[in-house]
Amino acid sequence: MKVLIVYYSTYGHVHKMAEAIAEGVTQVDGAEAVLRRVPETLPDGVLQKMGAVGAQQAMSHVPVCTVEELTAADAVIFGTPTRFGNMCGQMRQFLDATGALWAQGALVGKVGSVFTSSATQHGGQESTILSFHITLLHHGFVVVGLPYAFQGQMRIDEVTGGSPYGASTIAGGSGERMPSENELEGARFQGKHVAGIAKKLHG
Numbered sequence: 001m002k003v004l005i006v007y008y009s010t011y012g013h014v015h016k017m018a019e020a021i022a023e024g025v026t027q028v029d030g031a032e033a034v035l036r037r038v039p040e041t042l043p044d045g046v047l048q049k050m051g052a053v054g055a056q057q058a059m060s061h062v063p064v065c066t067v068e069e070l071t072a073a074d075a076v077i078f079g080t081p082t083r084f085g086n087m088c089g090q091m092r093q094f095l096d097a098t099g100a101l102w103a104q105g106a107l108v109g110k111v112g113s114v115f116t117s118s119a120t121q122h123g124g125q126e127s128t129i130l131s132f133h134i135t136l137l138h139h140g141f142v143v144v145g146l147p148y149a150f151q152g153q154m155r156i157d158e159v160t161g162g163s164p165y166g167a168s169t170i171a172g173g174s175g176e177r178m179p180s181e182n183e184l185e186g187a188r189f190q191g192k193h194v195a196g197i198a199k200k201l202h203g
């Protein structure tokens with residue numbers, strides 16, 4: 001059973017969460033986690049101005065995803081940084097290239113799930129995940145979130161991401177904060193949860 005984790009990350013926060021999601025997936029017997037990045041759409045010069053070159057190099061070992069790889073997966077977990085309360089353009093462009101898959105109904109019945117990162121606590125994590133779900137529903141995905149069985153999302157003793165909609169991290173205004181242990185635990189939980197449901201659905 002294959003769980004594809006496909007994401008975009010500029011500075012490495014979503015990447016780090018994706019690795020934790022993969023750890024969770026592999027806790028389910030027979031589940032294979034496949035990590036992929038969506039293609040970059042920004043020119044090198046812009047990435048340089050954004051101070052993202054080092055982080056991009058550190059993630060360059062992760063292969064770039066093709067839309068066809070979506071069809072080979074039993075479940076797909078999508079990761080995107082928040083951009084104005086929405087998914088990033090790189091992810092939008094990747095998804096907008098899946099029209100042929102939609103026409104064939106190629107993704108109907110697969111498990112789909114979303115995780116995210118934003119600079120600020122209330123900068124749109126929930127809107128990013130929930131608006132992403134619209135695309136998943138158009139494709140016929142069975143949408144799965146992060147249930148309160150992951151009790152770490154109840155914490156108020158520290159600043160933390162994570163909601164019933166999906167795992168998340170708060171990166172800080174200049175990306176200075178990396179995912180906390182609680183946020184990584186939420187990502188592991190989501191990976192395991194999605195893989196467990198996919199196993200029940202697809203055996």
Ligand SMILES: Cc1cc2nc3c(=O)[nH]c(=O)nc-3n(C[C@H](O)[C@H](O)[C@H](O)COP(=O)(O)O)c2cc1C
Pocket residue numbers: 008009010011012013014015081082083084085086117118119120121122123124171175
């Ligand atoms: C164009 C742009 C728009 C952004 N919009 C938001 C936003 O609406 N809310 C927020 O909290 N952070 C926003 N951010 C910050 C990113 O979400 C943050 O850099 C990202 O979560 C870091 O994850 P990454 O290292 O995986 O890219 C924005 C960043 C950029 C470049």
